Amino acid sequence: MTTPVLQARGLTKRYGRVVAIDGSDLDLHAGEILAVIGDNGAGKSSLIKALSGALIPDSGEILLDGRPVHFRNPMQAREAGIETVYQTLAVAPGLDIADNLFLGREQRRTGPLGTVFRMLDKSHMRAEARRHMTELGIGTLQNIGQAVESLSGGQRQAVAVARSAAFGSKVVILDEPTAALGVKEGNRVLQLIRDVRDRGLPVILISHNMPHVYEVADRIHIQRLGRRVAVITPASHSMSDAVAIMTGAAPPPDQAA
Numbered sequence: 099m100t101t102p103v104l105q106a107r108g109l110t111k112r113y114g115r116v117v118a119i120d121g122s123d124l125d126l127h128a129g130e131i132l133a134v135i136g137d138n139g140a141g142k143s144s145l146i147k148a149l150s151g152a153l154i155p156d157s158g159e160i161l162l163d164g165r166p167v168h169f170r171n172p173m174q175a176r177e178a179g180i181e182t183v184y185q186t187l188a189v190a191p192g193l194d195i196a197d198n199l200f201l202g203r204e205q206r207r208t209g210p211l212g213t214v215f216r217m218l219d220k221s222h223m224r225a226e227a228r229r230h231m232t233e234l235g236i237g238t239l240q241n242i243g244q245a246v247e248s249l250s251g252g253q254r255q256a257v258a259v260a261r262s263a264a265f266g267s268k269v270v271i272l273d274e275p276t277a278a279l280g281v282k283e284g285n286r287v288l289q290l291i292r293d294v295r296d297r298g299l300p301v302i303l304i305s306h307n308m309p310h311v312y313e314v315a316d317r318i319h320i321q322r323l324g325r326r327v328a329v330i331t332p333a334s335h336s337m338s339d340a341v342a343i344m345t346g347a348a349p350p351p352d353q354a355a
């Protein structure tokens with residue numbers, strides 16, 4: 099078995115008396131979409147925050163390509179190649195698509211125009227933005243200079259996913275990317291997620307939408323009461339099996355025997 103790209107071992111995080119994650123494990127393999135499902139409060143967000151540097155776990159270990167990493171903040175996780183799109187979309191509505199793609203990573207002009215006057219290399223950013231969007235087949239966004247506030251929810255998500263795919267060199271983490279979307283837009287974002295995987299970036303997808311999970315996930319990590327209780331696949335278990343394990347109505351598979 100090859101080493102997982104990203105692993106969590108026994109991660110724990112407490113908030114006072116509340117145990118948000120309780121010795122949770124996670125394994126993300128190369129080339130896969132790993133869905134993380136669980137009831138409200140199961141610790142999905144906390145787990146993902148730990149993996150993306152937004153939360154420092156009390157104990158446990160995170161391994162990237164088999165090597166221990168200790169992220170103190172989201173920037174360090176991004177620098178290590180883990181790109182996360184949160185539920186609350188971090189897009190800036192007033193800025194255009196290209197600017198959003200490069201938010202926090204603006205490219206300056208070369209020479210004193212860039213270093214002294216901090217001038218942005220707009221044309222380069224536009225060209226790069228267009229290349230990334232085209233690569234991911236987001237054909238509907240013709241005008242890279244269009245303000246993001248004029249885009250639909252699905253198109254905004256597409257920009258956020260494209261951004262994570264453009265900059266994530268090892269892992270892309272998506273927190274409820276289809277939550278607020280209509281059927282058509284949701285499907286488009288699902289296709290985008292497959293494209294990201296097929297281009298070689300493994301994806302962690304947190305979602306409450308079971309049909310979406312079953313449509314795209316290669317494996318499904320079930321989180322319950324702060325820890326991983328099972329890993330199943332859409333082929334091994336039905337949607338109702340998954341929900342039963344998630345809610346505790348059925349025992350996890352290894353205990354079922």
Ligand SMILES: Nc1ncnc2c1ncn2[C@@H]1O[C@H](COP(=O)(O)OP(=O)(O)OP(=O)(O)O)[C@@H](O)[C@H]1O
Pocket residue numbers: 113116117118119136137138139140141142143144145
């Ligand atoms: N900053 C915080 N302060 C206090 N308690 C927190 C904090 N963040 C999370 N918790 C608690 O930790 C537990 C796990 O929360 P978390 O958000 O990780 O779950 P979740 O599975 O993502 O839930 P949901 O599906 O509702 O988003 C919950 O009981 C929650 O109330």
